[in-house]
Amino acid sequence: MQLIVSRENLLKPLQQVCGVLSNRPNIPVLNNVLLHIQGNQLTITGTDLEVELSTTAQLDNETHGDVTIPAKKFLDICRSLPENAIINVDFEEDRAIIRSERTKFNLATFPAEEYPNLTDWQSEVDFIVSQANLRCLIDATQFSMANNDARYFLNGMKFETEGNLLRTVATDGHRLAVCTIELDQDLQNHAVILPRKGVLELARLLDTNSDVPARVQIGTNNLRVQLGSVIFTSKLIDGRFPDYRRVLPRNADRILEADWENLKQAFVRASILSSDKVRTVRLELADNQLKITARNPEQEEVEEIVDVHYTSEPMEIGFNVSYVLDVLNAIKSQRVRVRLTDASSSCLVEDVEDSGAEYVIMPMKL
Numbered sequence: 001m002q003l004i005v006s007r008e009n010l011l012k013p014l015q016q017v018c019g020v021l022s023n024r025p026n027i028p029v030l031n032n033v034l035l036h037i038q039g040n041q042l043t044i045t046g047t048d049l050e051v052e053l054s055t056t057a058q059l060d061n062e063t064h065g066d067v068t069i070p071a072k073k074f075l076d077i078c079r080s081l082p083e084n085a086i087i088n089v090d091f092e093e094d095r096a097i098i099r100s101e102r103t104k105f106n107l108a109t110f111p112a113e114e115y116p117n118l119t120d121w122q123s124e125v126d127f128i129v130s131q132a133n134l135r136c137l138i139d140a141t142q143f144s145m146a147n148n149d150a151r152y153f154l155n156g157m158k159f160e161t162e163g164n165l166l167r168t169v170a171t172d173g174h175r176l177a178v179c180t181i182e183l184d185q186d187l188q189n190h191a192v193i194l195p196r197k198g199v200l201e202l203a204r205l206l207d208t209n210s211d212v213p214a215r216v217q218i219g220t221n222n223l224r225v226q227l228g229s230v231i232f233t234s235k236l237i238d239g240r241f242p243d244y245r246r247v248l249p250r251n252a253d254r255i256l257e258a259d260w261e262n263l264k265q266a267f268v269r270a271s272i273l274s275s276d277k278v279r280t281v282r283l284e285l286a287d288n289q290l291k292i293t294a295r296n297p298e299q300e301e302v303e304e305i306v307d308v309h310y311t312s313e314p315m316e317i318g319f320n321v322s323y324v325l326d327v328l329n330a331i332k333s334q335r336v337r338v339r340l341t342d343a344s345s346s347c348l349v350e351d352v353e354d355s356g357a358e359y360v361i362m363p364m365k366l
């Protein structure tokens with residue numbers, strides 16, 4: 001079997017698929033990608049057994065068959081060739097012979113039958129959403145995901161459908177992020193946990209400027225997103241996500257409102273002298289004024305005073321400044337609202353003009 005393809009048609013799809021592969025796979029065949037050829041259409045599939053990605057490329061000839069080829073070696077070869085190169089690949093038994101003008105490579109392959117794939121499955125929820133909206137949901141919450149937490153169900157993002165609402169939720173036990181958008185269709189209530197790698201790979205694939213919508217299919221064990229010719233599939237985390245609704249402080253009656261840019265810059269400056277380990281900053285609230293202070297083990301100190309709208313009783317509370325900055329960077333709005341209860345209770349941060357995203361930060365002892 002032979003395939004002929006231009007470097008221009010092959011390089012981008014091959015790069016996309018190689019992005020999901022593991023650097024140290026458990027089985028040798030996972031160093032390869034699966035090539036499925038039907039006529040002049042080449043489908044390239046790669047997997048690490050958790051995430052699978054398939055995309056297509058146009059061939060300059062017609063043939064059919066299934067083969068595998070070493071993924072990163074094939075990618076490095078394509079990158080090294082001239083821009084307008086034509087690549088000929090002949091598959092002979094367990095070898096792939098790659099030629100382009102005077103260049104020739106001989107690579108070892110595995111039979112296509114040995115290549116694993118995420119088996120066919122039935123979706124329970126199927127809907128269309130713009131790539132921009134899906135990326136917005138992920139960007140608004142992904143920083144709150146845990147990383148290698150023993151509570152494995154926190155090492156991912158909850159995707160939840162509820163009527164015509166699509167929601168993402170992430171938490172690491174110290175902070176919580178929730179973002180909700182409306183869809184053009186009503187769906188059954190369903191919730192799954194997409195693992196951290198799946199979230200990051202999906203975010204990388206989404207093109208916020210594309211007019212091609214994302215078709216999202218959610219099943220019991222898998223989530224699949226189709227972006228035109230690109231099909232992303234991920235296994236799901238089998239676990240019970242915490243009830244985020246119980247964490248949202250609905251009765252917080254001390255309300256602070258501030259200019260987003262002024263507040264963010266004040267916390268950025270305060271972070272410079274916060275302790276490298278605990279990252280604590282002290283917030284002192286009084287009538288229409290917020291004082292932010294931080295001190296490190298060298299007894300160096302920073303003080304920031306910010307004009308805010310605050311008319312409740314004076315109070316002091318401490319937070320991890322990194323968590324505060326993560327939230328402010330995710331909001332990116334004109335004005336921010338912070339709802340507080342007392343020094344030992346979590347706070348709720350939201351955009352004054354858009355209630356689609358809510359953020360909870362646990363306080364720190366001063």
